[in-house]
Amino acid sequence: MTLDWNSFTPTASLAGGILIGLAIALLLLASGRIAGVSGIVSGMLRPQRGNILWRVAFVIGLIVAPACYRLFAALPESRIDAGWPMLILAGLLVGFGTRLGSGCTSGHGVCGLARLSPRSILATLTFMSFGFATVFVVRHLLP
């Protein structure tokens, strides 16, 4: 293992994390909801009266963020190396897995850890380990 100091962005990453935390705080304290993105999206798939508009509004906020950012600065690079078959496979696994496991990086990894939920601690340890293992296999074991 070596550290990639050239790509290391501590200030930006800490600042971005603070914004994410503030967004979670806003949704929680103003609307009483947990900002778990996979949960918010999946609730749109089986719409219930009075429980849909806030979800759609949150998702639109996420989608327009790049356009809003562009008003002030050029968007940072976004490089996607995966080809289409890999993107489809990964998307299916992420969609199915986050529903079966009741959460993703935001719901378990940030909100769940912030409130010390044992379920979220176990979920986060699991998806982090499998994430590390998957990259290890793809990058270092496969030809």
Place this chain on the structure above:
Amino acid sequence: MNAILSFTAGLTFGLGLIIAGMTNPAKVISFLDIAGNWDPSLALVMGSAIPVSAIAFYIARKRETALLGQRIQLPDTHRLDWRLILGSALFGVGWGLAGICPGPALTLLGYGLWQGVLFVTAMLIGMTVYEITLNKAR
């Protein structure tokens, strides 16, 4: 009012993801590649997002209702079961393959990249498959 606040939260969340580097899948994979040339930046995203939201959860725990009057809804399940572990494992594999998780996936739609559209479509299909198979059987 609720929708406006929710939109603001989503927008702030998305801006946070962009600034943090989470909308660059190559960077996410560099973070997950501890055996290679490791970029630890994304650990710092959780490192600052968690304490900020922990303060909010601390306040929320002392209140019954949110500022707009709705009940504060926190998960009340405590079961550590196979669903939680298998689901998180499958999610971790998918995350490692593409370097994209649900929040950044939606924000990538706003980048106008075809890869984002394809990933989100597959993710929604994956969620729908869960809804019509396992969630019905529950």
